[in-house]
Amino acid sequence: MKKALLLAIVFLSVSLFATSVSYDPQGLMFLSRPGASINVNVSLNKGMGSTYYGGESLGLSFSVDRSAYVAVLDIDPSGQIQVLFPNVYDQDNYLQGGRTYTLPTDKATTRYNLQVQSQRGRETIVVVASTSPLNFLGNVFSLFDRYPFPYLSQSINNLSVVIDPVFNTSWGLGYTYFYNSYVPFTVRTTINADRKDANVYVDGIFMGKSPVTTTLEAGPHTVYVYTERNLVYGPATINVQPGSSDFYFSLLPNYVYGYLEVTSIPDGQVYVDGQYAGDTPYKDFEKVGSHTVTVSKWGYHDSKQNVYINKDMVTSVSFTLTEKTEEEKKTDNIILFSIIGVLIAGVVIAVILGASD
Known part of the structure; x- marks a missing residue:
């Protein structure tokens, strides 16, 4: 005789929302942290920014590009954080990389449904992934006997503190959101910056690299744009x-700065303290203090100088690169081809091992 499956319905409730969330959206941003090496994709069956009405099922899918421990968090407009996965019916949260999962997963002991209540507002879904167990879920598991879908925190402002241990591992985040019981008036919006591939956050959600074109609800939104070299705009409010x-932002350093100007003969690549900064002729912001500037070009010897950047002043430095001898170039080519050979061999071995699994 077949067993009857219990249908558990999870109601996603939200409060009144009018073009902005009531909490500080910076609580959703996790910037310039090491270890962000897991790509997380999350989507809704009707698409990000879609409208769901009371009684509708919320179809949620997500994937990671490498096997990881995963948590799915639902953040309501007041900033409360509820854990949708893992839950009392679906507790095994170690998921395979490269596979798309929906809730409930195929590991669930009971089928359940994420059903939207008829309450006007906007909710954000955050998917957290880590190669190590998510220790911040310890208290969540202990609450399963009373709450099938416990709350992680009553305030989004505590989110970075709560999940901070994740950032000591290889980790990743994914975002999406939906509107509940109303269709917002949306506007095609482009956010650009004077720096290529700057990271764009809107209302705390990572929207991609600049330029970003999306649709936003008419009204005020919080925007933050930054580069990995700590050039930023915001947080600031834009009015759509x-x-x-269309919004275009000029980014400025979030540190005390001067300017570094580098020229070279011939033109080459500029490295500041070992990090690639650009090509000569080069001029950009730089943090006040001592720095090592290196100019490099294939077929030439690297040239290095120590400089000191003064506040609001331009420090200029020039280089003349010395061409390598033919023998030195041959040696470089041998080393280069050897490295390429090792990399190709590694890829082949990985493919063979993957096929054998």
């Missing part, structure tokens, strides 16, 4: 107006 809204 009917029609097409």
Whole structure:
């Protein structure tokens, strides 16, 4: 005789929302942290920013590109954080890389449904992944006997503290959101910056690299744009107006700075303290203090100088690179081809081992 499956319905409730969330959206941003090496994809069956009405099922899918421990968090407009996965019916949260999962997963002991209540507002879904167990879920598991889908925190402002141990591992985050019981008036919006591939956050959600074109609800939004070299704009409020809204931001350092100007003969690549900064002729912001500037070009000897950057002043430095001898170039080519050979061999071995699994 077949067993009857219990249908558990999880109601996603939200409060009144009018073009902005009531909490500080910076609580959703995790910037310039090491270890962000897991790609997380999360999607809704109707798409990000879609409208769901009371009684509808919320179809949620997500994937990671490498096997990891995963948590799915639901953040309501007041900033409360509920754990949708793992839950009392679906507790095994170690998921395979490269596979798309939906809730409930195929490991669930009971089928359940994420059903939307008829309450106007906007909710954000965050998917957290880590190669190590998510220790911040310890208290969540202990609550399963009373709450099938416990709350992680009553305030989003505590989120970075709660999940901080994740950032000591290889980790990743994914975001999506939906509107509940109303269709917002949206505007095609482009956010650009004077720096290529700057990271763009809107209302705390990572939207991609600049330029970003998306649709936003008309009204105020919080925007933050930054580069890995700590050039930023915001957090600041933009007002999205009917029609097409385009925003262009000039980024400035979030540190005390001067300017570094580098020229070289011939032109080459500029490295500041070992990090690639650009090509000569080069001029950009630099943090006040001592730095090592290196100019490199294939077929030439690297040239290095120590410089000191003064506040609000331009420090200029020039290089003349010395060409390598033919024998030195041959040696470099041998080393280069050897490295390429090792890399190719590694890829082949990985493919063979993957096929054998």
